[in-house]
Amino acid sequence: MGLSGCSGSADGHAGATATPSSPASAAPASQGAAQVPGPGVPKVETPIDTARFRAAPCGSLTPAQAENLVGAGIVPRPDLNAPAGPSCAWHSQAHVIVTFSNVDNLGLTSYYRAKGTVYPFFMPLDPIGGYPIVAYGQIDLRASKAQCEVALGTSDRDTVAVSVTQSPQNRGANGDACESAHQVAGLVLSNLKGGR
Template sequence: MTNRHTVTASLAAATVLLLTGCASEAGNAAPASPAPPASTGLPFGAPPVPAPLDPAPLKKAPCDAMTADQVASLGAPLKTARSKPADPTGPACSWIFDYEDIVSAVSGAVFTGDPTHGGISGLYGQKQFNGLTRFEPFSANGYPGVIYDVGTNSLRGSCALAVGLRDDLTYTISVALDGLKHPFAEGCELGKKVAGYVVQYLQKGGR
């Protein structure tokens, strides 16, 4: 009886060890599943802003977003800046270049006139539903932006852009240059520089 019980106990212990070893090997053999890509949490896959920017300085003095030297760096000296705090789209400024054609200008506005526009994600939504004929993401000092167009016959030298100040708020930029684009760079490249200046201005708290 004693020998029989000893043999039975030994077999049981061996079986437990064997099963434990198999489980361990199986655990080592099964690679961990890769983590799913992180979601931005914004509608239509739009990129989030790295940190919200307070638009208050632009609402108070829209034309302070760029200095005369910064405007000149875009291609021609500043002739005049027209502040439009009550613009329908939101507080805006038009910077008119001192150039012979007297029509080249760039305008920027805090897009507060339509609280339902949805920030940058609103443009991503329009792209998804084929509401835009041009859609080119870009970044201004780490802040997400989009070059966009809703038409098919845009004027030469013109460009529309938006850069996110918050996930639900954009600063929109409209570029209108002379048809030959001289002495300016390409209109959208000029607009991206403006977006960078605006973001820098707000990052410094409007100083």
Template sequence: MPLTVTALVAGCSSTPGDAAPVVPSTSLDSRPLSTALQAPTVPKVDVPLTLEPFLADPCVSLTDDQVIEYLGNPAETELGTENSSGPSCSWYSGMRSNAQISITYPRLTDEGLTAIYRNRDVHAFFDEAEPVNGYPAVSYGGVDNRDEGECLITVGTSDSDYVNIDVYLGDGSVGRVDPCDAAHEVATAVIDNIKATN
């Protein structure tokens, strides 16, 4: 069942406030690029997607209409200029809610989901998610913030690349909406948009 805008921003606080910048709860340590073979347990990507347009402008990962659908109107867009892991864009609800979406295209490794799976045991949680439009996905975190309304989902776009979608629910949705379901829905929109350029 599709989420509605109230799923992310419901129960807005009564006092406005500035949204805090999104700091992803999980990242890979910087390491040299390698061409390691896929581990047997890592799902392969049958139809690789090219990410070049999104690396150049990660804020086109979601359309304006999609941002309004998830976060309401107005929503603030912020291009990540200092994210060391790779190009990123974040959106914040302007409806006095803490709802946020952050999308990052990490450039730390050329191993795709293999790098994520290799580190699965160091995470507080690691769940294989339902594929996103046929592309393998995992949700995980160095800290488990799902009860606070945050979930990171990573979607493999090729055997050497992936995209991170981090969702923070609005205050009124925490405890009512599974943040990983919300992240999966946003990831579906992102993968749809990427596929449309391939």
């Protein structure tokens, strides 16, 4: 399911890339203690404790998984103080960013509240092992930039965001960018569950 193809930048540098957005402006602060999940938001039946991965977000993908996705020799770049929450980025000709959201305590409810306003592009995807997931954004970047962001509910109050940009060589090879992001989220979920 590689996103990058055979050639990748060994030093991990690539041009500017988007960083995962968050539902920061989707819900007023006064709603932080709101009932979750909100109306129409799927419930997470079996919550996963992600604390260990929040402290070390690059553990969300194994080295072999990251190499398969973005190419060999790419050094992961953790950012424990990223605006949306602790994150790790793998950059080559393809990009993968995994973020453990700390914007609010509303989980997928924030994303659903932002549907049609902050996120005009909003598309629920097939759950992964019973865990709900949505693709979201200000615009649909699948065709123009081979990019997609998804949010996976790990509990009713927590999400993991995965942002994927396919490399020029692999655009559409294994489906569109949202299908690729869905697959990467599946890998992350498997690792999170293994670390419970």
